[in-house]
Amino acid sequence: MNHLMPHPAEIIEKRQENENTYTFRLRFCEEEVQRHYRFLPGQFNMLYAFGVGEVPITLVSDPMDTEFLDHTIRIVGNVTQALARLHVGDKLGLRGPFGSAWPLDKAQGHDVLVLTGGLGCAPSMGAIRYIMRHRSSYGKLAILHGVKAPSDLIYQKKFLEWGKIPNTEVFLSADQADRTWKHKVGLVTHLLDQVNFDAGRVLVMMCGPEIMMRFAVKECLVKGIQADAIYLALERNMKCALGFCGHCQLGPQFICKDGPVLCYDKIKNIFDIKEV
Numbered sequence: 001m002n003h004l005m006p007h008p009a010e011i012i013e014k015r016q017e018n019e020n021t022y023t024f025r026l027r028f029c030e031e032e033v034q035r036h037y038r039f040l041p042g043q044f045n046m047l048y049a050f051g052v053g054e055v056p057i058t059l060v061s062d063p064m065d066t067e068f069l070d071h072t073i074r075i076v077g078n079v080t081q082a083l084a085r086l087h088v089g090d091k092l093g094l095r096g097p098f099g100s101a102w103p104l105d106k107a108q109g110h111d112v113l114v115l116t117g118g119l120g121c122a123p124s125m126g127a128i129r130y131i132m133r134h135r136s137s138y139g140k141l142a143i144l145h146g147v148k149a150p151s152d153l154i155y156q157k158k159f160l161e162w163g164k165i166p167n168t169e170v171f172l173s174a175d176q177a178d179r180t181w182k183h184k185v186g187l188v189t190h191l192l193d194q195v196n197f198d199a200g201r202v203l204v205m206m207c208g209p210e211i212m213m214r215f216a217v218k219e220c221l222v223k224g225i226q227a228d229a230i231y232l233a234l235e236r237n238m239k240c241a242l243g244f245c246g247h248c249q250l251g252p253q254f255i256c257k258d259g260p261v262l263c264y265d266k267i268k269n270i271f272d273i274k275e276v
């Protein structure tokens, strides 16, 4: 696959997750490209709304099943609005996969704590699906996910299913709840107090708004988790996705190439500075 050139892909399914979020199930139009396409959990594709522009979107599907490629997209601006206007059978451009993956090899034999906020749950989906497929290779899995309001919650069915799997715990929270909300109320960082884990044995995968991740990292460190056991998925404005244009630069790193998944230990000096 030529990583500079978008390949046409067809929308096989379009599912509305909430008011402004859709999951698109895609398949390359060229059989050869589809057959050879592989990705790792945490990697992203550039999706191109023809004539409008390209946006980086993480794959949420099971990396072991590449028949279809699922992407969950929140509608925020020009390109995502153009994508939202597409229907089943329409085509868009797709190039990828790009970037680093969650450290699933390093996590083997460890407990895993997945901590996400808002749409940050999407980039963690591939990792959770992978762990579920190789459940006996990992210790305890705790999934902590927070939303601002109950209506923001997506993948609810999946979270509830995962919560029933042995050695797996799921905790959901909403900053502000209503009567329909059956889970915790408060910030996602408070959920850390609900989980029992051995700080020396756990590996953390985190994704969400940066302000949330800054607080969550601090809490993890206070609980004794080492900086090199904390991994974050970061977002920056992107154009080339190949380390050429510099749009996604964060200090010495290019988020498209060195990230989006980065070890906190490697970026702590710069990540702790707001607005960088």
Ligand SMILES: Cc1cc2nc3c(=O)[nH]c(=O)nc-3n(C[C@H](O)[C@H](O)[C@H](O)COP(=O)(O)OP(=O)(O)OC[C@H]3O[C@@H](n4cnc5c(N)ncnc54)[C@H](O)[C@@H]3O)c2cc1C
Pocket (backbone or CB within 6 Å): 044, 054, 055, 056, 057, 058, 059, 071, 072, 073, 074, 075, 076, 077, 078, 079, 080, 081, 119, 122, 123, 234, 235, 236, 237, 238, 260
């Ligand atoms: C590696 C990576 C993976 C990503 N994965 C996903 C994913 O799986 N699903 C997904 O929906 N998005 C994801 N994003 C974010 C997505 O790429 C942006 O939302 C998108 O580029 C916005 O493009 P746009 O043209 O629609 O909006 P723009 O016109 O670029 O922006 C419109 C407005 O929305 C604001 N905005 C831009 N991005 C965001 C954002 N992320 N959240 C809130 N406001 C924003 C801008 O500041 C601006 O005010 C990812 C980003 C990166 C870097």
Ligand code: FES
Pocket (backbone or CB within 6 Å): 237, 238, 239, 240, 241, 242, 243, 244, 245, 246, 247, 248, 249, 254, 255, 256, 257
């Ligand atoms: S998007 Fe061009 S260098 Fe990262």
